[in-house]
Amino acid sequence: PRPIWLTRHGQSAYNQHGRIGGDPELSPAGEEYAKHLAEFVRKNAKRDQEVAVWTSTLRRTIQTATKITRSPRTWRALDEIDAGVCDGMTYDQVRIEMPDVWAARSADKFRYRYPRGESYEDVIQRLDPLIIQLERQRSPTLVIAHQAVLRSIYAYLMDRPPGECPSISVPLHTVIQLTPTAYGCEEKRFALPP
Numbered sequence: 463p464r465p466i467w468l469t470r471h472g473q474s475a476y477n478q479h480g481r482i483g484g485d486p487e488l489s490p491a492g493e494e495y496a497k498h499l500a501e502f503v504r505k506n507a508k509r510d511q512e513v514a515v516w517t518s519t520l521r522r523t524i525q526t527a528t529k530i531t532r533s534p535r536t537w538r539a540l541d542e543i544d545a546g547v548c549d550g551m552t553y554d555q556v557r558i559e560m561p562d563v564w565a566a567r568s569a570d571k572f573r574y575r576y577p578r579g580e581s582y583e584d585v586i587q588r589l590d591p592l593i594i595q596l597e598r599q600r601s602p603t604l605v606i607a608h609q610a611v612l613r614s615i616y617a618y619l620m621d622r623p624p625g626e627c628p629s630i631s632v633p634l635h636t637v638i639q640l641t642p643t644a645y646g647c648e649e650k651r652f653a654l655p656p
C-alpha cells in the first residue's frame with residue numbers, strides 16, 4: 463500500500479514570530495528540516511517507487527521540497543487559509559487591534575471567514591479536486607503544505623467531522639503517514655529534527 467505523507471513546511475521566519483500567513487522564507491531551522499525530510503523520503507520510499515511531491519505555491523513549501531525535487535507539483539489549492547485583513551499580523555495584534563475579529567473567530571473558528579479572506583469551510587471546498595486526485599494516486603505522495611490546509615485534508619482522510627478541523631494537531635517538523643486500508647487510513651507520526 464502506498465503511503466500519503468503530510469507535512470507542514472519547515473519553520474519559517476513568520477513561525478518564529480507567531481505571524482499569520484504571508485509568503486516568508488524558511489528559517490535556518492526550517493532549512494535543516496528540509497534536509498531531514500529528504501532523508502526520511504529516501505529511507506521510506508521503496509526502491510522502485512517514484513514519489514510524487516506536492517507543494518503549495520508559497521515559497522516556504524517549495525523551499526522545503528528542494529532537497530527532494532526542484533520541480534514539485536504546485537497547487538494553489540494547497541496555499542494556507544487566506545487570513546485577509548489579518549495577513550501578516552501576530553495573534554496578539556489581532557486580539558488587541560481587532561477584538562471583534564478575535565471574538566468572532568474564537569466563537570466559531572470553523573465557519574468564521576476572515577474579512578476579505580477565508581474560513582475553514584472555504585478551505586475544505588477548494589481542496590475537493592485535490593483530494594480526489596490524492597485518493598487516485600498510485601505512487602507514494604508527499605504533501606508539503608500548511609497548518610489549516612493539512613488539518614482539512616487530515617480530517618477528510620481520517621473521516622473526522624469537519625467541525626473538528628480547527629483543533630486537529632498538526633505540528634511543525636512532523637511527518638504524518640497515512641496508509642489507506644480497506645477501512646480508512648492507518649496513521650503513524652514521525653517527529654523529525656531539528
Ligand code: F6P
Nearest residue numbers: 481482483542543545608609610
Ligand atoms: O501560524 C501558522 C499558520 O499556518 C498561519 O499562517 C495560519 O493563519 C494559521 O497557521 C492557521 O491556524 P489557525 O486556524 O489555528 O489560526
